[in-house]
């Protein structure tokens with residue numbers, strides 16, 4: 034017997050979680066794009082999307098986040114640190130590629146110095162992932178050794194029932210179990226069969242790509258110029274990516290008071306590595322694109338034993354010039370044959 | 371931290387001496403600081419900027435840093451006066467492995483504004499002079515005015531346990547200039563220090579490093595005995611913001627100190 038959550042009970046669950054003090058977050062439509070946003074009732078959730086336009090990353094690592102406020106008088110500098118907002122929350126209806134994206138970034142934020150902004154939010158969030166029964170041409174989780182029902186990074190995995198009336202509940206972590214205890218009476222035991230997860234064809238061979246990238250000779254290959262000639266360095270691919278994590282630190286305000294913030298940044302931007310002397314180690318767009326691919330599929334795995342990509346396909350789906358990681362890795366797969 | 375002293379080294383180049391306000395912070399610094407490490411020095415409203423700690427690990431009562439006024443943050447730092455407060459995060463990064471230098475001859479080579487990181491190692495060694503062999507310092511700048519730490523150059527010049535070779539680029543000399551005229555690599559080859567039992571510490575702009583490495587090779591130095599620091603743009607200093615990477619290396623965590631051999635294994639186009 035499996036625990037089943039029927040769709041018509043979801044609203045009561047949302048109510049229950051909310052009255053227990055949890056913020057309930059899920060895929061919603063906001064200002065012409067779909068995002069993970071807070072909801073008051075289940076009816077606001079848009080669970081039919083293949084994937085939200087914006088990734089889950091911003092719930093853990095906001096695009097712009099205050100770190101401290103400073104106020105300076107003649108003799109003193111006063112600072113107030115902004116601690117990451119606390120409070121339990123449940124993210125209902127994540128996709129496997131988004132949940133695994135978080136798990137991919139955990140070691141980076143925990144490496145040596147532990148980033149409390151990230152981990153505070155990680156520790157207070159329950160991630161309820163719904164396995165995908167549909168995909169689009171950009172989905173490529175399977176090429177990254179993940180799948181539409183991967184459990185990586187999730188606390189609960191829900192498998193949609195065949196008749197679309199609810200989900201089988203798979204509890205994966207204590208945090209997930211705890212959150213579902215409060216709705217235990219709204220679940221039912223049942224043997225309703227789960228619908229098949231969508232089949233996502235493999236688009237490239239990640240291992241072959243890794244081998245090719247590791248070969249120092251290929252660093253200077255003409256390939257990089259050719260494949261990235263169209264890139265306009267807009268940075269969309271990095272901002273939408275659940276695993277990209279580069280940031281900048283900037284002061285906003287004047288000499289006497291203001292706020293120091295952490296903002297997303299992107300290795301695609303021309304000034305990202307510019308030295309003040311004017312020397313720029315990655316002065317061309319092709320060098321920057323190479324860095325993005327190398328970082329995700331060679332350097333990051335070398336350090337943290339996983340590709341810095343979960344295959345969500347957003348970088349390709351939303352690129353204004355139809356580039357993205359898929360084509361590059363497909364070409365590298367061919368080169369490495 | 372409070373600015374307790376400051377002075378101009380050369381046009382647009384200033385040294386600040388900083389003292390800790392909080393004794394606990396000072397204790398932590400004393401425990402962790404080793405020569406080669408860097409810090410993020412800041413002015414609220416302007417931001418933070420990365421400089422090496424220019425004072426040696428043998429003198430931890432204060433921090434000295436020497437910077438060139440070049441952008442927003444450094445201009446703000448240059449406006450700050452004695453008694454003003456500035457921020458400091460650090461010390462971050464790795465260090466020069468001084469213990470491995472014990473008993474060896476030392477060759478320091480620096481160009482222009484890159485004397486500060488070198489100076490931190492030089493004084494760390496001179497403050498425990500008996501642990502090292504012969505000490506040679508080759509320092510060059512574009513013009514006489516651009517030489518930094520002039521008072522200390524004078525002091526090293528007087529010492530009989532230090533050989534100081536000073537140079538300025540052709541055309542940069544003043545009428546009373548008594549030292550060498552020429553570029554660092556050339557001057558180095560003329561001075562011809564022996565590579566036997568010798569480690570070299572080399573800091574300078576990328577172009578100077580490139581040519582000096584060739585000269586060192588000619589002189590018979592092995593790349594594994596040549597140390598240098600990389601100065602990539604940094605923001606976090608903590609291995610997270612993704613800015614300082616050269617190939618797979620996070621310069622802020624695994625550097626800034628590397629041997630020339632390690633640098634030669636990095637993708638050259640990324641430096």
Ligand SMILES: Cc1cc2nc3c(=O)[nH]c(=O)nc-3n(C[C@H](O)[C@H](O)[C@H](O)COP(=O)(O)OP(=O)(O)OC[C@H]3O[C@@H](n4cnc5c(N)ncnc54)[C@H](O)[C@@H]3O)c2cc1C
Nearest residue numbers: 307309311419420421422436437438441442443444601602
């Ligand atoms: C480990 C390490 C040690 C260092 N040690 C020292 C030291 O001891 N002394 C020292 O003087 N310096 C040192 N540096 C270099 C120093 O960090 C920079 O020179 C300094 O941060 C720049 O000053 P700033 O912050 O005022 O510039 P910023 O105000 O940060 O100005 C830089 C901004 O301008 C942009 N920019 C810069 N040049 C150009 C250009 N030509 N065209 C367009 N945009 C441009 C940059 O992208 C950036 O946004 C060190 C660096 C490192 C990493």
Ligand code: SF4
Nearest residue numbers: 130165168172173174
């Ligand atoms: S990439 Fe895979 S996990 Fe992500 S939405 Fe597509 S099918 Fe689902």
Ligand code: SF4
Nearest residue numbers: 264265267268270352
């Ligand atoms: S690959 Fe596309 S989305 Fe990414 S920076 Fe280039 S143009 Fe923008």
Ligand code: SF4
Nearest residue numbers: 274342343345346348
């Ligand atoms: S690189 Fe592209 S496919 Fe991979 S996780 Fe980022 S946005 Fe998704």
Ligand code: FES
Nearest residue numbers: 607610611614622
């Ligand atoms: S300075 Fe941020 S990763 Fe090195």
